[in-house]
Amino acid sequence: MTKRILISGASIAGPALAYWLARYGHEVTVVERAPELRRGGQAIDFRGDVHRTVLEKMGILNEIRNHETGNGPLHMIDAEGRDLVTLPASFTGGDVEILRGDLARILYDRTRDSANYAFGDSIASLTDLGDAVAVTFESGRSSVYDLVVGADGLHSNVRRLAFGPETQFVKHSGYHVAVFEAPNRLHLDRDALLYSEPNRGLALYPIAGGTSVNVMCVFKADGATVDHRDTDAQKQLIADRFHGMAWHTQPILADLWNAPYFYHDSISTVRMPTWTSGRVALLGDAGYGATCGGTGAGLAIVCAYVLAGELATNPAHQAAFTTYEQETKKLTRACQRAAAGAGPFFAPKNIHHRTLLYKTLTKGPMLNLLNKLTTKATTAITLKNYPTPTHPTLTTF
Numbered sequence: 001m002t003k004r005i006l007i008s009g010a011s012i013a014g015p016a017l018a019y020w021l022a023r024y025g026h027e028v029t030v031v032e033r034a035p036e037l038r039r040g041g042q043a044i045d046f047r048g049d050v051h052r053t054v055l056e057k058m059g060i061l062n063e064i065r066n067h068e069t070g071n072g073p074l075h076m077i078d079a080e081g082r083d084l085v086t087l088p089a090s091f092t093g094g095d096v097e098i099l100r101g102d103l104a105r106i107l108y109d110r111t112r113d114s115a116n117y118a119f120g121d122s123i124a125s126l127t128d129l130g131d132a133v134a135v136t137f138e139s140g141r142s143s144v145y146d147l148v149v150g151a152d153g154l155h156s157n158v159r160r161l162a163f164g165p166e167t168q169f170v171k172h173s174g175y176h177v178a179v180f181e182a183p184n185r186l187h188l189d190r191d192a193l194l195y196s197e198p199n200r201g202l203a204l205y206p207i208a209g210g211t212s213v214n215v216m217c218v219f220k221a222d223g224a225t226v227d228h229r230d231t232d233a234q235k236q237l238i239a240d241r242f243h244g245m246a247w248h249t250q251p252i253l254a255d256l257w258n259a260p261y262f263y264h265d266s267i268s269t270v271r272m273p274t275w276t277s278g279r280v281a282l283l284g285d286a287g288y289g290a291t292c293g294g295t296g297a298g299l300a301i302v303c304a305y306v307l308a309g310e311l312a313t314n315p316a317h318q319a320a321f322t323t324y325e326q327e328t329k330k331l332t333r334a335c336q337r338a339a340a341g342a343g344p345f346f347a348p349k350n351i352h353h354r355t356l357l358y359k360t361l362t363k364g365p366m367l368n369l370l371n372k373l374t375t376k377a378t379t380a381i382t383l384k385n386y387p388t389p390t391h392p393t394l395t396t397f
């Protein structure tokens, strides 16, 4: 039966779910707070059979391959630019790697004709009427939906409205991450560089055919708090925390203020005993995010497939929600565990210890083991075959 479904958030999880729901014939609206599709962000890697299967089912694997970053290995370097350890591309980039912004664009292009996107708006209130959810929006509009899905990230608005304040569920790792685009001052070709000092690390990843780099700044928070919607305050925090850092950091940091895009957040994990309630479900970072660990986008895409598939299988949404949670729980926990080391990897307390550790881990058999462990996390689910969707993808390419 066709349902009216509202999704909050148009990044990765939201459009991935919109794709499946529209193909199952539902009437889908996606509301996104930003005025347009948000670009930018780090590279996202897909690894293992589960990711590949879902991307193939969505018909986007080849398109993702066409947008591969093509990044080479990551070199951990010292202040003089000398190599300390080299991490191969297979470890840092998985089987296929794409920039988050490019992936968001692909998903949006696949769904913009079959889902109704409302940019520059946000849900103001949710009222469970029993047989539907009444929704008011900040724009003043109001409507009624059968289901509402929060795919609105770490600081989820739907989670706050339906489950309670963020402080109950978001566990801060003690680190922050920022990513911005800057000119390729060091003329990097394919290889990425990571320079770290105790508790702060700055990595450069070439993008845009080598004309720009993604600058990634990771640092120990040490109590820093900043409004996640105040970009200038966030930039100032980065400037303060990386002040005085050696290597080429200072000119690179100056590019922060004119960056074409900028992303900053705490590295946090969302821990919830349940991510569905009544007619509301959470998807992706909103329900089980881990920021920055290289597994979040793949997790969101797989869980979107499961949620839509369960809704197609179970006529009653309660049963679909329950099975969605049961099916994805192990995978979400495994991905969160795999992401836990991101902060200390980029911004270790002791650089020498990290160098020694990764010298050992990048030796042949250890590297295979490390790759296997990461792939084990992203494949910690047995995918079901859900009913074949009958509605075509409307967008033509």
Ligand SMILES: Cc1cc2nc3c(=O)[nH]c(=O)nc-3n(C[C@H](O)[C@H](O)[C@H](O)COP(=O)(O)OP(=O)(O)OC[C@H]3O[C@@H](n4cnc5c(N)ncnc54)[C@H](O)[C@@H]3O)c2cc1C
Pocket (backbone or CB within 6 Å): 008, 009, 010, 011, 012, 013, 014, 031, 032, 033, 034, 038, 039, 040, 041, 042, 043, 100, 121, 122, 123, 151, 152, 153, 154, 155, 156, 157, 177, 179, 263, 283, 284, 285, 286, 289, 291, 292, 293, 294, 296, 297, 300
């Ligand atoms: C611009 C951007 C850059 C990113 N860069 C990185 C990065 O460099 N490294 C990294 O580890 N992770 C990054 N992320 C997070 C990463 O995309 C996610 O961890 C992962 O892909 C899971 O995606 P998601 O769709 O669940 O959540 P997210 O990608 O966080 O998307 C949530 C979406 O919800 C929207 N939203 C938020 N509040 C509301 C609201 N009230 N109403 C409607 N919409 C709302 C946001 O604007 C966003 O589009 C970035 C996210 C964004 C949006």
